[in-house]
Amino acid sequence: MKKFFLTYSVFPLIITSILSGGITGKINGYVTNQNGEPLPGANIILEGTNRGAAADQSGYYVILNIAPETYSVTAQMIGYKAVTFTNIKVNPDRTALLNFSLSEEALAGEEVIVMADKPLVQVDRTFSEYIITSDDIERSVMVKSVGELISLEPGMDINGRGMIRGGDMNSIAADVVYYVDGVKMISNDGLSLHNYTGVGKYDIESISIITGGLSAEYGNAQAGIINIVTKEGSKDFHANIEYTNELPGKHHWGPNYFEAAEHKGHMQWDDPEWVSEKDSLTGELVHKKVDYTQNWGYAVQGNLSGPITNNISFFLGGRTSHSAVNGISPMTHSADNYNATWKLSFNLHPKITLKLGGMNSSSWGFNSGGGTAGIRSAGKEIFLPMNEAAAGRTVNTDQMNYLSFTHMLSEKTYYELRISNSINTQTPEDTPDSTSEIHQDEEGWFYLPRKIHAFSKGERKRLGVKFDFST
Structure with missing residues (x-):
């Protein structure tokens, strides 16, 4: 079986949000005096930024185009006490409503500080949505990956596969659509996609999960939307590293796989001749037990961020894992995999920002077509050898880079130009030149190793251009 995919797509300039998810939010409201009368000209300041x-x-x-984060917001006017609301959380595509009531000051410089409460009802939300913030992630110390983090939310697949009510991102329909930093991860053209899981959990500022009532801006996403926004560098240097272990054990119900009921009459460990049987082609013992309950695993992830100059900051994140395979498989641990996230932010002017960012990931896996150790085919493949597969292996690489240019024309008007480029490849390795005959033990029950000429090969290149104008 041979599969080839080669696609190249260029999306025209559009003024919609179908190819890009929102990555910024806004704050609005009213400023009045203690009698409820408006105070025109009052200044509202987003603390720690040059925005207001x-x-x-x-x-x-x-205040438009605010990066998702937790802020303090101050309203002030001559002759009135300044009021500051703290703990204001801004989420992508959401509006934080913040009304100020200023009272006349008796002494110059008086200020009132108020801790903001989360609104019981978000009036600008007409669909089912769950938001995971960076604070939530910090508290989820037992969660190792983005997939596991998402699986904790209502309506999500509990196995960390990113499915919503049976729909997933890798089907032809692409019922679940992922956005990373505003770039749509398109995956319904035959190649699997790994980018969204490659983001380290501590590299994320927020995750928005929409599971129902989707608006037209999200195209044909039938099951849901997952919008991931990664962190940016700040004025101070920050570093984080995490190492987690995975304990060995039997991570499944029922007896040991070699003692399962489906092998009754075929596992003959009391028969010396059966135990010592050798493969006539390789000379290796045919029936060998693998103690799959003793495999340890680990994952390492970390990031570094900070300023380069007063107006330029960076963020770098990376992750790799060596997860234990607690079952019958051609590998005792997951194959080598590496994921990286990066972002450069340029504050060119108080009203102009430029961002460059992207993700890179690489991994490989054995081709499973008819020749890897496992418990499929009524357990007949359980004695296939470790560290090899009949059809070789496939190397997957994913790369996505983008440029974002934002210009605030006024307090209430801005535009954003976003250009993205992604390259995804599948490359076969160690593929046999031909397919050999089915090979079994003397009883004719358990499969023995053979060669299978089957592979998947493909390359997908996409260029996306999006222009947004908001007022």
């Missing part, structure tokens, strides 16, 4: 707004004649203000 001024209230109009009705006291209304809005």
Whole structure:
């Protein structure tokens, strides 16, 4: 069986959100005095940034294009006490409503600080949505990957496969659509996609999961949307590293696989002749037990971020894992895999920002077509050898890079240009030139190793261009 995929797509300039998920939010509200009268001209400041707004004649203000994070917001006006709300959480594609009531000050410099509460009802949300923040991730110390993190939310597949009500991202329908930093991870053209799971959990600022009531901006996503926004560098240096172990054991129900009921009458460990049987082609023992309950695993992930200059910051993250295979498989541990996330942020002007970012991942796996150790085919493949497969292996590489340019034309108007490029490849290795006959033990029950000429090969290149204008 041979499979070849080669696609190249260029998306035209559009003024919609179908190819890009929102990665910023906004704050709006009204500024009034203690009598409820508007205070036009009041200044609203997003602390720690150079962003802010001024209230109009009705006291209304809005601050657009805010990166997802937790902020303090201050409203001030001459003759009135300044009021600061802390713990204001901004989420992608969401609006934080914040109303200020200023009272006249008796002494110059008086200030009121208020701890913000999460609103009971989010008036701008018309669908089922769950948001995972960086604070939530910090508290989830037992969760090792993004897939596991997402699986904890209502409506998600509990096995960490990113499925919502049976729909997934790798089917032809692509019922679940993933966005990473505003770039749509398209995966319904025959190649599997690994990018979203390659993001280290501590590299993420927020994850938005929409499981119902999807709007038209998300195209044909039938089951749900998962929108991941990665972190940016800050004014200070930060570093994080985590090492986790996976304990060995029998991670399945029922007896040991070699003692399963389906092998009754075929496992003859009391028969010396059966135990000492050798493969006529390789000279190796045919019936050998593998103690799959003693495999340890580990995962390592970390990141480094900080300033390069006063106006340029960076973020670098990486992750690798060596997960134990607690079952019958051609490998005792997961194959080598490496994932990296990066982002450069340029504050070119108080109203102009430029961001460059991307992700890279690589991994490989044995081709499973008719010749890897396992418990399929009524357990007949259980004695196939370790560290090899009849059809060789496949190396997967995924690369996504993007450029984002944002220009605030006024307090209430801005535009964003986003250009993204992704390359995904599948490359076969160690593929046999031909397929040999089925080979079994003397009883004619258990399969023995053979060669199978079967592989998947493909390359996908995509260029995405998106222009948003908001006012």
